[in-house]
Amino acid sequence: MAIKDLIRPFPGVRRLSLVRQHLRFAGSANFWDRRYTQGGTSGGGSYGSLGKSKAEFLNAFVREHNVRSVTEFGCGDGNQLSLADYPRYIGLDVSRAAIGLCKRRFADDKTKSFFLYDGACFVDRAGLFGADLAISLDVVYHLIEDSVFEAHMAHLFAAGNRYVAIYATNALIRDTAPHVRHRHFTSWVEKNYPQRRLVQVTAGPNSGSGRADFFIYGAACQHES
């Protein structure tokens, strides 16, 4: 985003603060690793009533569709995961600190594995990270760089053998903080993965224009309500 785009709609202090934040921003992976290293969390969407609603939706989906394995791209600090009820789980994240938190938090849980993820160095031709369900929760609108977004989507769709679940915004909302970039990702999927069908959209628990919803993709021939 150009600096002039920021300056136009914002008065005074907020405008200056946003400009400063944008100037300091050093990339999405760097942002998250710094945040966790400094004691920050995955954010409000992974805690309290929002975290609970996300977990209720996903746990019900896993149960109803007999999902045996889940791979998550962007597992975060593990708080959301602590509410999950998945038979078998792989969590990937760009932040070494986040993987460290999950490693400690789930040290005694043999159903969960964690790996540090670098989208530019991730080549899974044998489908080792493939699962019945691949998920991306509160991640898509944090992918600032186009190449990072495209790698995330490619790896997510390659890993989702039966389903892909994305919990994200799906609109172009501008003038956000530097670590937020809203996208109309469903049109990107339509263009780049025409064989994958959007089989379910369920409204998320939040309100307002920045609300994230649940988007479920199935295989090409699946039809569900």
Ligand SMILES: C[S@@+](CC[C@H](N)C(=O)[O-])C[C@H]1O[C@@H](n2cnc3c(N)ncnc32)[C@H](O)[C@@H]1O
């Ligand atoms: C808002 S948190 C959500 C964490 C978790 N999915 C949840 O719902 O609690 C976003 C997470 O995405 C991770 N992330 C950012 N860019 C990523 C990428 N390209 N691939 C995988 N994870 C990424 C961040 O490190 C952070 O842990």
